[in-house]
Amino acid sequence: MPDRERSGGSVRRSRRSVLRTSGAALAAAGVAGCVGGGGGSGGSAEPVNDELTLWHAMGGGNGETLNALGDQFEKETGISITMQFQDSYESVLTNFLGALESGEVPDFAQIDSLFAKQVLDTGRVEPVEELLSDGFPVEDFLPNVTSFFTVDGTLQSLPFNNSNAIMYYNRTAFEEAGLDPDDPPSTLSEVRSASETLVDEGVVDAGITWPNHVWFVEHWFSTAGQLLFDAENGHAGEPSTLLTDNDTARDLYEWWRGMAADDLYVNPGIEAWGQATSAFLQQEAAMLLTSTAFVAGARSGAEENGFEVDNAFYPTVGEERVGPVIGGASFFVPSGLPDDRREDIGAFLEFMASPDAQKQWHKGTGYYPIRQTAVDELASAGWFEENPMFRTALDQLQESGDDPATKRMLVGPARQSQQIIQDTSVPVFTGDTGVEEGLSKMKSDVENELA
Amino acid sequence: MATREVFESRWQAAALLLPTVLVSIVFLYAPAVRAFELSLFEVGFGTGEADFVGLENYRTLLTSSEYHLSVLLTVLFAVAVVVGVMSFSLVVSFLIHEVEVGKGLYLVSAIWPYALPPAVAGFVFFFLLHPDLGVLTRPIERFGVDVDWFSSGPQAFALITVVAVWKQVGYNVIFMSASMNNIPGSLTETARLDGVGRLRRLLWVYAPIMSPTLAFLAVMNTIYAFFGTFAFIDVMTQGGPAGATNILIFDLYRDALQNFEFGVASAKSVVLFLIVGGLMYVQFRVTEKHAYYGG
Numbered sequence: 001m002p003d004r005e006r007s008g009g010s011v012r013r014s015r016r017s018v019l020r021t022s023g024a025a026l027a028a029a030g031v032a033g034c035v036g037g038g039g040g041s042g043g044s045a046e047p048v049n050d051e052l053t054l055w056h057a058m059g060g061g062n063g064e065t066l067n068a069l070g071d072q073f074e075k076e077t078g079i080s081i082t083m084q085f086q087d088s089y090e091s092v093l094t095n096f097l098g099a100l101e102s103g104e105v106p107d108f109a110q111i112d113s114l115f116a117k118q119v120l121d122t123g124r125v126e127p128v129e130e131l132l133s134d135g136f137p138v139e140d141f142l143p144n145v146t147s148f149f150t151v152d153g154t155l156q157s158l159p160f161n162n163s164n165a166i167m168y169y170n171r172t173a174f175e176e177a178g179l180d181p182d183d184p185p186s187t188l189s190e191v192r193s194a195s196e197t198l199v200d201e202g203v204v205d206a207g208i209t210w211p212n213h214v215w216f217v218e219h220w221f222s223t224a225g226q227l228l229f230d231a232e233n234g235h236a237g238e239p240s241t242l243l244t245d246n247d248t249a250r251d252l253y254e255w256w257r258g259m260a261a262d263d264l265y266v267n268p269g270i271e272a273w274g275q276a277t278s279a280f281l282q283q284e285a286a287m288l289l290t291s292t293a294f295v296a297g298a299r300s301g302a303e304e305n306g307f308e309v310d311n312a313f314y315p316t317v318g319e320e321r322v323g324p325v326i327g328g329a330s331f332f333v334p335s336g337l338p339d340d341r342r343e344d345i346g347a348f349l350e351f352m353a354s355p356d357a358q359k360q361w362h363k364g365t366g367y368y369p370i371r372q373t374a375v376d377e378l379a380s381a382g383w384f385e386e387n388p389m390f391r392t393a394l395d396q397l398q399e400s401g402d403d404p405a406t407k408r409m410l411v412g413p414a415r416q417s418q419q420i421i422q423d424t425s426v427p428v429f430t431g432d433t434g435v436e437e438g439l440s441k442m443k444s445d446v447e448n449e450l451a
Numbered sequence: 452m453a454t455r456e457v458f459e460s461r462w463q464a465a466a467l468l469l470p471t472v473l474v475s476i477v478f479l480y481a482p483a484v485r486a487f488e489l490s491l492f493e494v495g496f497g498t499g500e501a502d503f504v505g506l507e508n509y510r511t512l513l514t515s516s517e518y519h520l521s522v523l524l525t526v527l528f529a530v531a532v533v534v535g536v537m538s539f540s541l542v543v544s545f546l547i548h549e550v551e552v553g554k555g556l557y558l559v560s561a562i563w564p565y566a567l568p569p570a571v572a573g574f575v576f577f578f579l580l581h582p583d584l585g586v587l588t589r590p591i592e593r594f595g596v597d598v599d600w601f602s603s604g605p606q607a608f609a610l611i612t613v614v615a616v617w618k619q620v621g622y623n624v625i626f627m628s629a630s631m632n633n634i635p636g637s638l639t640e641t642a643r644l645d646g647v648g649r650l651r652r653l654l655w656v657y658a659p660i661m662s663p664t665l666a667f668l669a670v671m672n673t674i675y676a677f678f679g680t681f682a683f684i685d686v687m688t689q690g691g692p693a694g695a696t697n698i699l700i701f702d703l704y705r706d707a708l709q710n711f712e713f714g715v716a717s718a719k720s721v722v723l724f725l726i727v728g729g730l731m732y733v734q735f736r737v738t739e740k741h742a743y744y745g746g
Binding site for chain 2: 090096098100121124268270271275279282413424426
């Protein structure tokens, strides 16, 4: 389709030269004030490829499942699509923002929900709701999922691979320690007493592990019904502070600190997903908090290491259980692409959101399906009875109330806030800093970023 | 001093210089100017918007206690690395110089770590000393140390320093050995006849003669400590725990390429440039006075 390339080249060149000259002129003149540097959000964008292009962060088995879906889409529609693996969510974000700035863009970028606000703030993405055809059953999406991705009343990006955090545990170790494997801990204090038993009985070195990632702190807050940021975690306006001055925060960090002090917790390191997983699979720790997307990996990993694995709801700080925040990513589409291309883009989005694709994706990865129809069809085919581990995250999601605390944080400086929370957690749980002192530092540092 | 006419025409000289000058301009001077320019802006990534904020970014750095900690940390780290590398390498080079049998083998083994890419070295140490999985972790813990540099800042700092030193020893040994081999044998003999002990011979006879080399190495090692150690931090600690290994070069990388705060990151890079530039100036002045260039 040659007309897709029309005029793109000249548009791009002028945009770049505008960027360059405006920057130089500004510096030379030393003009103060706010200046729009780029070609503006109303301008058109040029695709990086003739065929549709998706930038994603799904490696390994999940990547293969994604590619299979791409092949199926090509076969069904005759539209070609390139799936480009870009290593990590962070890389996809960096490359996508760079692409938006240059005006040469992919058609889809799989953006981690944590970074959603940062992408929305560029003003250079088109709400996917406008790309879906009129007859598309938007109401069939699981409301707990789409509520996060709906901003200003419009579905901004297409939720695709979504998950929450659950607790995996080693049934074999529980049995050896004399614990009931059918009654796993459901609160932090139960996690502690189970850990003590497991370690005292000499079954494992430590009770529990999880990567030091902000997502887990978010889960402890949301399951307690506690907002992490003001303005409803950023969904009801611009947040200005981190809400750490409450019992949820204090109880959580006191517990974490106690677990570390008594060697009941393995610290795998900051954002060390792989390390945490291997500590669990090597049976150093009998419990692991991680994403539902690890279900398939847990099954094969446990088999390899000769133990029986199971999973349960995320352990809560207190007795109350409100619900998890969502995790995972969605597909964003840049604005300003040519109309004929937008039709193809819409077709792909609808394909990926179709019950069939969602069922296939769920079975291959453990991410839960985002369509009610897909859930119902899986249930009636007996999938969840045969594979109860796949059920947990979905139950956890669907039992969750419609509480603002269960909407994940939607803040511009998400990466900075994430780093502050993760970094400041370390001296608090090692005991180098007092809990109160650490929490107030966390709060003031995040406030500085939000200001 | 009379000018020597090597080239027939100035154009010839200019043509030969052109590639170097061009590469320097394109990859060094122009980006440096651009970085300074960017440091005066608040840049929005993805939107192409840039707000001129004057010296605001520098003011942020002046008031940020995290940044002050990072500067202090980096200076401490640089001192530890330069002193560590040079004293250890001096002893190693001396031992190699003195040994009768297997000199070549020792020399090669000392230089070998230098041939390893920093990122690879980082991964090797990561797994050797991993708090839970490390091969060397248990043996070290026998000495009563609880190895947990994922949680302990001082341990992480010590580890990064040791790895940085280990990696740079080879480079120093190459230059020090070459320099030691140039020391006239008569001097060694005189020292021996005068009954000068080994250590005194190294410190009071050899080291002064080697001073131009040592001065050069001090400069190179300083640059290495400030800029060349990025990979270890990136692979092993990510600046943590709690900022304990967040040296300036990593800090500004994180600001620029993870947080997309290009303005602040540019200001940081300008400050880093000034710090290292200032240090170089001091080092050159000091060594000019004290280094022995013969005659």
